Amino acid sequence: MKKNGFDFGKIMSWLAANPIPLIVVVLVIVPFISPYKALATQMVILGLLALGYNILYGYTGLLSFGHAAYFGLGAYATGIILIRTNCSLLTAIGAGVFVAFVGACLIGFLCLRRRGIYFALLTLAFAQMLYFTANMWESLTGGEAGLRNIPHPPLAIPGLFSVDVYAPTRFYFFVLAFAVIALILLNRILESPFGRVLQGIRENENRAKALGYNTNRIKWLSFVLSGIFSGLAGSLYTLHIGFVGIDELYWEMSGKILMMILLGGPGTFFGPFVGAGIFLYLEDIISGYTRYWMIVLGPIFVLSVLFFPQGVWGTVRLFLERLRKTPLEEG
């Protein structure tokens, strides 16, 4: 192979093999090129949510229609604990993650008694149950009006430091730090023996069971992991907008997550972020022109699913892979 000169193919092939630096650069630039910083933050938070969902749908092959539940649980738990107690920022986030974890444990356990469409509808039913519970339980959740006046404690370790993280750029990087940790964890998990079994279950659950894997328990773990990441996203979302709306538990939210995944590329590592980014960007632009932005986004979604079933990121990856293979095989 020649070593001198600017070799475009070689750069592309390197990027295909090591996409992480590229992604990090993109994520660092995003807030400065997006129409406004809050949008970039929202992209990362919903990317994190889609990432959590992807563990379950993209990697384990379980279609949940109720992932708003864990997002909402995380969001409400963080909001409620901040309003009612004097706790620190990290405790509030921890509480959100914990409540989502407990919710996913219980709901996952029950839903996983059934497979396929019955599973999907059970997840939807439980999510709707939470929605109506939040709607009725006004004293705790604020009901339809939502949870308002959520305080914004600084990021602090008593005696060590205390930083206000809510300035738009700063908050973006605060959220990004969580997203990067989540990405690293997820990368580890997917490459682990456990992660491989998840993919085995997605491909052929019966055979995985025949190999001696306790597929029910493994699916449950996948569900819970997925719920934890979604809960973290919900928690950060509360801090981001300083408000918890009942819509975050609504089934439409679950649908949006699924759309983001399908746009970005189910079962691909960065697909959820790409999907969330595209979805929110289009929503932002189109809703600037019309209230009926869904009418425009709908056909875009349909076309994308028809012509890029691998999603945007899945398609890009295939393309990069092809670039990578050709020079390597020749050399």
Add this chain to the structure above:
Amino acid sequence: MEILRTEKVTKRFGGLSAVLDVDMTLEKNEIQSIIGPNGAGKSTLFRLINGEMRPSSGRIWFNGEYITGMDQTAVSLRGIATTYQITNIFPRLSTFENVRLAVQSRKTAYNLWSKCGSDTKVNGKAGDILRTTGLHRKKDVLAGNLSYGDKRRLEIAIALGTEPILLLMDEPTSGLSPVETNEMAGLVRQIARGLSVILVEHKMKVVMDLSDKITVLHEGQVIARGDPGSIREDATVRRVYLGGVKV
């Protein structure tokens, strides 16, 4: 040494007895074939042994342990593997990963942190099995893209990955050409050196060549058993199954 024993094993579906009072025993390192016309209960018997289904009545021992009513996961972990008549693989994983997952099943399922790529023991074992089954050069191909004959081999490679003591093989040569059938028979003979095999097979030449012992099922019941020579001469077997065909 006796590796498997069934006692009056029965499976009823409604009024129909798919398997009725089947007694069988299998010695260590034996290849025993089960033959019989379609619907004789051969595949159902496999499902009863490997835990996919619970028998309606009767008892099963494997390797000295009472395994009746255990689920498939538990039975698999005790050393019974199945290869399926209808290819049953992980289509969108690589050929290597298909086998690696099987090997990994003996070790861990809940390790979330270590890297699969660096487990040289598991990876080495998977590589060995791919070499044995002749799939090594195709290890990076997605399993779903393999040729039919290679998928049949992968089917066996996956089962071998779980290091079984007893291998239940449901028509390994199903759909294969005469040449491929010979190769497959050779592979079965080769892998059977270190383990016990129960073989369900329709191709009589394969059955006669490979088996130490043959059990004939008809309408869920055992109607004959013996070595290949005696089964060939058995008048009842000839009537209900071989149909007078010279074998």
